[in-house]
Amino acid sequence: MNPRPLSPHLQVYKFFPTMFLSILHRITGVGLTLGLVAFTYWLASAASGEYDYGRALLLLGSWPAQVLLLGWLFAWCYHFVNGLRHLGWDASIAIEKAQVRRTRWWVVSIAGGAWVLLAWLLFCGRGISP
Amino acid sequence: MSLRSPLGTALARGSAREGVGHWRTQRTTAIALLPLTVWLVVSFARLPLADHASVTWWIGSGWNPVLLSLTVVAACWHSLLSVQTIMEDYIHQHTVKYWSLLANSGGHLLVGAGAIYAILRIALRGAA
Numbered sequence: 735m736n737p738r739p740l741s742p743h744l745q746v747y748k749f750f751p752t753m754f755l756s757i758l759h760r761i762t763g764v765g766l767t768l769g770l771v772a773f774t775y776w777l778a779s780a781a782s783g784e785y786d787y788g789r790a791l792l793l794l795g796s797w798p799a800q801v802l803l804l805g806w807l808f809a810w811c812y813h814f815v816n817g818l819r820h821l822g823w824d825a826s827i828a829i830e831k832a833q834v835r836r837t838r839w840w841v842v843s844i845a846g847g848a849w850v851l852l853a854w855l856l857f858c859g860r861g862i863s864p
Numbered sequence: 865m866s867l868r869s870p871l872g873t874a875l876a877r878g879s880a881r882e883g884v885g886h887w888r889t890q891r892t893t894a895i896a897l898l899p900l901t902v903w904l905v906v907s908f909a910r911l912p913l914a915d916h917a918s919v920t921w922w923i924g925s926g927w928n929p930v931l932l933s934l935t936v937v938a939a940c941w942h943s944l945l946s947v948q949t950i951m952e953d954y955i956h957q958h959t960v961k962y963w964s965l966l967a968n969s970g971g972h973l974l975v976g977a978g979a980i981y982a983i984l985r986i987a988l989r990g991a992a
Contacts (some may be wrong), residue, residue: 738937744887758985760950763943764947764950765945766939767943767947768945770939770940770943770975770979771975773979774936774975774976774978774979774982777923777978777979777982777983777986778978778979778982780916780919780920780975780982781981781982781983781985781986783916784916784917787919791871791913791914798953800980810901810905814898814901817894817898818898820894821891821894821895822953824891840905845891852905852909855909856908856909
């Protein structure tokens with residue numbers, strides 16, 4: 735195929751927080767895709783019996799897995815709240831520059847707050863380790 | 865009336881005529897995932913996850929297997945479309961892109977089918 739004209743790319747633009755939130759939406763999305771694999775692994779281990787479920791819990795309870803699970807929880811919080819903003823934009827809601835700047839901070843604080851609260855509910859005291 | 869030139873059509877430039885469906889399905893699955901994932905996270909917070917009997921009882925009881933399967937379908941579909949978009953954005957080499965897109969579709973179907981099979985195995989255990 736012939737080379738097609740390319741639009742100017744990242745390096746020619748000044749960095750803005752908007753860019754960070756935008757790429758974070760993709761990064762958390764890809765993270766959640768990997769989380770889907772872990773979720774299926776968890777379901778499959780539960781389906782194949784108590785012994786395999788116990789082994790899966792040992793794996794999911796190890797500290798690298800717990801860090802991953804905390805990461806997936808954050809990814810879900812952020813992708814959910816920022817996704818609401820995206821759905822709003824698709825419906826032409828809050829699409830003005832000032833509104834986008836304002837809702838940026840809503841997304842960061844709501845997602846961050848939900849993450850801390852849910853991490854406390856899901857991990858503290860009970861944990862998932864057997 | 866088409867605005868595309870005959871040469872453009874012959875060179876396979878321009879719209880593949882399926883962009884709107886992709887866009888709309890991504891949004892529809894996103895909206896479906898809002899209540900479904902909240903339900904899932906709240907359920908996780910309430911479940912004694914270390915207890916196999918409680919977990920499998922919960923997966924198999926009432927509407928839970930239906931809602932779980934819907935969550936899996938919506939999540940896999942949303943994820944498939946999104947990863948496809950990312951691949952189309954960042955992979956420029958034609959052959960690599962082709963095989964990546966194929967692996968993306970296959971991988972998502974495999975994960976989705978595996979999850980639903982596990983849900984059904986648990987839900988139908990008593991019935992078998």
